[in-house]
Amino acid sequence: MKKLFYFIIILIFGACSVTTEETEDNTNYGTNEGSASSPTELTVGTAKSGTVGRSGYSYYKFTTTSGAGSYKLAISSLSISDSWYSAASVYTKIYSNSGYTSSSQFDSESCLTDCILYFDYDSLDNNTSYYLQMYGYGAVSYSLTVSKGGSEGSIADPVGLTVSTAHSGTIDNLNYYGDSYYKFTTSAADNYTLTMTNSDELDCLLYSNASFTSAVDSCTEDDNISENFLGLSANTNYYLRIYGKSSTVKTTTYDITVAPD
Numbered sequence: 001m002k003k004l005f006y007f008i009i010i011l012i013f014g015a016c017s018v019t020t021e022e023t024e025d026n027t028n029y030g031t032n033e034g035s036a037s038s039p040t041e042l043t044v045g046t047a048k049s050g051t052v053g054r055s056g057y058s059y060y061k062f063t064t065t066s067g068a069g070s071y072k073l074a075i076s077s078l079s080i081s082d083s084w085y086s087a088a089s090v091y092t093k094i095y096s097n098s099g100y101t102s103s104s105q106f107d108s109e110s111c112l113t114d115c116i117l118y119f120d121y122d123s124l125d126n127n128t129s130y131y132l133q134m135y136g137y138g139a140v141s142y143s144l145t146v147s148k149g150g151s152e153g154s155i156a157d158p159v160g161l162t163v164s165t166a167h168s169g170t171i172d173n174l175n176y177y178g179d180s181y182y183k184f185t186t187s188a189a190d191n192y193t194l195t196m197t198n199s200d201e202l203d204c205l206l207y208s209n210a211s212f213t214s215a216v217d218s219c220t221e222d223d224n225i226s227e228n229f230l231g232l233s234a235n236t237n238y239y240l241r242i243y244g245k246s247s248t249v250k251t252t253t254y255d256i257t258v259a260p261d
Contacts, residue, residue: 027054027082028054028081028082028138028139029053029054029056029082029139030051030052030053030054030056030081030136030138030139030140030141031051031052031053031139032051032052032053032056032057032058032136033050033051033052033058033059033060034058034059034060034061035059036059036098036099036100036133038059039059039060039061039098039131039132040058040059040060040061041060041061041062042060042061042062042132042144042146043062043146044062044063044064044065044066044071044146044147044148045066045145045146045147045148046145047076047143047144047145048060048143048144048145049077049141049142049143049144050134050141050142050143050144051139051140051141051142052090052134052135052136052140052142053136053139053140054082054084054136054137054138054139055084055135055136055137056135056136057133057134057135057136058133058134058136059100059131059132059133059134060131060132060133060134060144061098061129061130061131061132062129062130062132062146063127063128063129063130064124064125064126064127064128064130065126065127066147066148067126067148067152068123068124068125068126068152068153068154068156068157068158068159068181069123069124069148069149069150069151069152069153069154069180070118070119070121070122070123070124070148070149070150070151070172070178071119071124071130071146071147071148071149072116072117072118072119072146072147072148072149073092073094073116073117073119073132073144073145073146074114074115074116074143074144074145074146074147075090075092075111075114075115075116075117075142075143075144076114076142076143076145077114077141077142077143078090078111078113078114078115078140078141078142079140079141079142080136080137080138080139080140081138081139082138082139083137083138084137084138085137085138087110087112088110088111088112088137089111089112089113089136089137089138089140090110090111090134090135090136090137090140090142091108091109091110091134091135091137092108092109092110092111092117092132092133092134092135093105093107093108093132093133093135094106094107094108094119094130094131094132095130095131095132095133096130096131097131098129098131100131100133106119106120106122107119107120107122118149118172118178118249120177121149121151121172121174121177121178121179123151123152123153123154123155123179123180123181124154125154125156125157126154126157149172149178150170150171150172150173150178150251150252151170151171151172151178151179151180152169152170152171152180152181153180153181153182154181155181155210155211155212157181158181158182158183158239158240159180159181159182159183160182160183160184161182161183161184161240161256161257161258162184163184163185163186163187163192163258163259163260164257164258164259164260165257166255166256166257167182167255167256167257168253168254168255169182169242169253169254169255169256170251170252170253170254171202171242171243171244171251171252171254172244172249172250172251173200173202173244173245173246173249173250173251173252174244174246174248174249174250175244175245175246175247176243176244177243177244178243178244178249179241179242179243179244180241180242180243181212181239181240181241181242182239182240182241182242182256183210183237183238183239183240184237184238184240184258185235185236185237185238186232186233186234186235186236186238186260187234187235187260188234188260189231189232189233189234190232190234190260190261191228191229191230191231191232191260191261192228192229192232192258192259192260192261193226193227193228193229193258193259193260193261194206194219194225194226194227194228194229194240194256194257194258195225195226195256195257195259196224196225196226196242196254196255196256196257197224197254197255198223198224198225198252198253198254199223199224199252199254200223200245200246200250200252201221201222201223201245201246202219202221202222202223202225202242202243202244202245202252202254203218203219203221203242203243203244203245204218204219204225204227204240204241204242204243205217205218205219205240205241205243206218206229206238206239206240207238207239207240207241208236208238208239209239210237210239212239212241216229216238217229217230221245228261240258242256
């Protein structure tokens with residue numbers, strides 16, 4: 001009788017038990033690299049394979065060792081899985097300090113496939129660290145290469161020109177972007193002529209201060225610029241900003257010379 005009683009109890013509990021099946025999440029969330037406090041180092045001119053997780057951030061740092069001027073980031077071998085956004089794979093921000101703060105951010109770009117980011121063609125200072133934050137719209141893998149762009153010099157670190165001596169220069173020629181920055185020192189008080197062998201149309205402004213804010217003369221936009229700057233003072237520093245006029249990005253090369261009349 002006892003055996004029958006226990007058998008009935010077992011049947012009752014068996015009938016009342018509920019089996020729950022846990023749904024498996026097969027989403028690939030990927031892997032983030034670096035952190036804001038310890039970003040992964042990128043070497044200018046050297047490719048680095050990397051990853052960023054789905055809805056996650058990877059952090060990188062590079063130091064400008066190829067001179068002041070524009071720098072670009074090539075994102076290649078770009079692959080994404082479990083994407084939740086069809087318009088982009090990664091979203092990239094660049095910062096001027098390691099705090100990754102909104103006040104230090106000066107550009108942001110997104111890519112769906114392999115691309116080259118020009119950081120709004122801003123000129124970066126030489127031997128200075130800059131910081132990248134990558135956001136993943138899925139589990140993303142890529143190869144990153146930071147390299148020198150076409151523009152040279154920066155506001156803080158303009159290229160020095162020797163009066164009466166030609167300098168071979170380049171610029172990322174795009175309308176009002178990709179500036180190249182120069183500095184020269186006059187010998188005597190005189191009129192000085194700027195001559196350039198630019199085959200593509202460019203423009204320029206001449207400044208009397210190192211912050212490139214007080215323009216004292218300008219060029220007539222043209223190819224093969226020849227501009228006369230009147231009445232420059234003796235033994236004085238002047239500053240030149242060359243800027244692009246092309247409707248599509250191109251690298252323009254030239255010789256640039258400033259000489260007294």
